[in-house]
Amino acid sequence: MNQIVDSLQYIKPEISAAIFLVVIVIVDLVMGKNKKYLSPIMIIGLLVTGFFIIDQFKFSSFAFMSENNKYGLLSIDSFGSFFKLLIVFSSIIIVFFTISSDEIKKAKERLGEYYTLIWGMILGMFFMIIAADLIVIYLAIELLSLSSYVLAGITKDTLRNSEASLKYVIYGGVSSGIMLFGISILYGITGTTNIYEINGLLQSQQIQGLIVTLSAILIFAGIGFKISVAPFHFWTPDVYEGAPITITAYLSVASKAAGFALLFRFTKITFIDSINADGSWNIISLIDWRSFLIIISILTMTLGNFAALWQNNMKRLLAYSSIAHAGYLLLGLIAFSNEGMMAVMIYFVIYAIMNLGAFFVVMLIANKIGSEELDDYKGLGKTAPVLTVSLGIFMISLIGLPPTAGFIGKLYLFLALINSNMILIAFIALLNTVVSVYYYVRVLKYLFIDSSEKEIAPFGVTIPNLILLLILVIPTLILGVYFTPLVEFAKYSITLLGF
């Protein structure tokens, strides 16, 4: 009992998230049709939560330990805080997106549920990031999934909206089932659900490698579904296209970040033998985790990039682009070094900024012209210069060309990869970048080179939206030429409890 009370201080951000979830429900109930207080409460809640995260940024401890055990259910460390902060940041951005989204305005009566479920997602993601126990991992993923299933169909406005939601539920249900199976196998052979203990047992006991590999791959199915890597990516384009764009953006950034944080913790804790002085990890010999991830990574980025070539819908295009990016991000894990981990953290901040930016512009354009089809984007360069130039910058950054932030993200990934002597993989990834140029630049072609058949009156951006846009555009450019603070921040927060 004492332990539980002691542990509460470590989960202040989660408690804060849970309280604000309830606050939103109550305010929505009390205020009835008046929805104007919900968004400000969201922002306040996120800022408070963010404050608690920063407050305990440098903590390094287990929470909820049992009596006879030196490991706990949750591990509180700066690595987790880093990703939680990233999630709070993207949530704040998403709330602002929501305020100016026409799609959500149409379903205004459901705004209370909408925000409640976002808090549900946040809570799920927070626990995913800090979970050190297979059961907590599973519960956190389910909490995240159930909230996002509903959110994907929240507007009930169009058929594709409901379709997205249903597809998400089916794919999600299957993959979490597979994951649970993997967890049960791992529990069966080790007798524990704590990943730190599992690591110890895998190192010390005679266990068949094949079974460990099987269970790891099954567990990976659940995580792979969240980060949308091939072959668990099938839901991504449909859900991204069907869901309201605010949720699409949120899924592509926040829930991916949580998935990657979980994957890193799970891999680093469960399968690592020791860490060398130069920061590279030694994997236990039972399992060839690296080869598996290499295959997944190359498959994912190639599939994502090639499928994106044929897309004519901006949301689908960005969906495939986010699949390809999941492939690049896996490269950081494949490096199996602290450097690779740092590279992924750097990449994620940049990816969050540029991807949210791209979705924001797509949303603002859709508000005006009512379409996300590339054919309708023709000639928009003339009618909406501010929006389209920003979109252009985000596209360039997604390619990874200097002097944008995307280049720095990729550079760090490749630095880590080449330092682990995986030149061939780096080369394949770079070839993939060349393929990706074609579809990103195609967007630019539609915007600036083609001319529109229809007459569209020039439109600009409202001041608040312009400010938000600048908040996303400026770092995309600045971080490309001056990235010291970002790298320092990633380095500062790289401590992962355990190793």
Next chain:
Amino acid sequence: MENFPILSLLIFLPIIGMVLILALPKDKDKTIKWLTLVITGIQVILAVIILFFFNFSLGGINDPSSFQFVEKLRWIEISGLAWVGKIKIDYFLGIDGISVVLILLTTIVTFIATLASWNISKSLKGYFALFLLLDTAMLGVFVSLDFFLFYVFWELMLLPMYFLIGVWGGPRREYAAIKFFLYTLLGSIFILLVMIGLYFSATETLVDGSKVFTFNLLALMDPANYNVTGILSPLNPNNLRFIAYIALFIGFAIKIPMFPFHTWLPDAHVEAPTAISVILAGILLKMGTYGILRISFPIFPEITQQLAWYIGLFGLINIIYGALAAMAQKDFKRLIAYSSVSHMGYVLLGMASLSTAGITGAVLQMFNHGIITAMLFIIVGIIYDRTHTREINAFGGLANQMPVYTGFVMVAFFAAIGLPGLSGFISEVLVFVGAFGNELIRVLTIIATLGILLGAGYMLWAFQRIYLGTLKDKWKELTDLTFIEYCMLVPLTIIIIVLGVYPSVILQFMSASVNAIVKFMANANIIHSSISTF
């Protein structure tokens, strides 16, 4: 003068101009044009000032102390941890005899290209903003002494070029623009990989005695800086330097463009507007050969020596193939584009000789070819503006109708052929002298002389078909040169004639650097072999 950051001013002046242009209202067409002209004009003046203060006796190449107008600031500095070293990247600019020539070329050609853009009417603001961004990127490449900085400028060039071809180009502009983009980016990834490989192979000792991985090109040229275990270290038993060299070479060769990576060039040239063709042929192609000379040669000297014959061979193929392809063209602009392929072959051949005469010839050829093709593309542009066709067989007898224009055409054509007294001659002779002197590539050189013959063939044949003979009725209305066209052609003609008669004007700047690089390459073998034995 010593401490004035003239190079930064030179490369970032266009950025200031770009910001001003973007701030101007849309309908100020005249102001935008004049602003660009003034900025590129100031750049020419700055380049001349640099020449004026340039010390001929300093060689540069691998010696930091003999670079001039050096600016070195710490740009990125990230302290290390137990498992990750300190990271530092410098903002490191400096020029030697090779870069100073190319800076002069860039500023002159950009200024002329601004004049050539005078008739652009479609979204003028965007055009000149991108034009100035391109200007910054090009100059940045020629003055960077840090690989990272070099790469940033190298890539920065892509996007403005894509739009300049894609928006303001001809009917198949989209295809040409994306082809250019993809091809160049493919080259860039090779460069990026080698850059990262080199980064992890060598360390630089800082002032405080600590050692850090480095992107500093000059530090990378010193074999003593390499770690035994570095991927691209000459000391590494299974070293990958050979593969890295070829990768880097391909990266640069795409830009030259070297056969068989040249296919983007004719498309890009034909579709690009005149001014952009001028920049493309006049400056961009030189970046490839400049990169080889500045990075590949001094960082991998021992492999350069091993592969010199192949470089010469590809030079030869470029010369002959380009000439033959040019001969077969029916489109005037395509013909000039292929002649560029042929002429860049001389640069490769001259570099492959690794001799003073050959490399001097190569660098001079870069400059001369820049000026001559700039003029040739302007010539094509002038006739296209009036007739809206580039079909060679559609013309005939234009000399009667446009005598002054044809006079300038003769200067440019004969310079391209290599007629004595004009600038092209000097550089080709130097290339041949140098290449013939190197026994290794002597046979190649002898075959390459065929290129002169072929060059004269396609040029004179084209001249005959377009300018001689009887004038067709439909061209009876054509007018001779306008004032702006004079402004473009006269300076270029003067340069071509002056350098044909008195090439020392340019040669004096580069001689110390060329000597330095030749000496460095010759000594490299000894240093490298002594290291690997011990």
